[in-house]
Amino acid sequence: MLNPSLTGIPFRRSQRPQQLVVLLHVFGADAADLASLSPLLAEHLPQALFFRANAPAPNSMGFGSQWFSDNNWTFRDD
Numbered sequence: 001m002l003n004p005s006l007t008g009i010p011f012r013r014s015q016r017p018q019q020l021v022v023l024l025h026v027f028g029a030d031a032a033d034l035a036s037l038s039p040l041l042a043e044h045l046p047q048a049l050f051f052r053a054n055a056p057a058p059n060s061m062g063f064g065s066q067w068f069s070d071n072n073w074t075f076r077d078d
Contacts, residue, residue, distance in 0.1 A: 018048065019045055019049070020049050023051070024053055025064075030065055031053060
């Protein structure tokens, strides 16, 4: 079972945030891989709080993490 808690890295805490932007990574990555996006987006959303989230489970391939289990997956297009 996956841990439902959300962990990650907050970025740019404004005094009174008006928006919340949560960045989610892809399979096999982690929140650190999104670091370069936060400053670029912050230029356009100066009153936003940015949060780069980490998936709760280790990746089955041995690097990064995953949001849900990939057990018994196939890549067939049926």
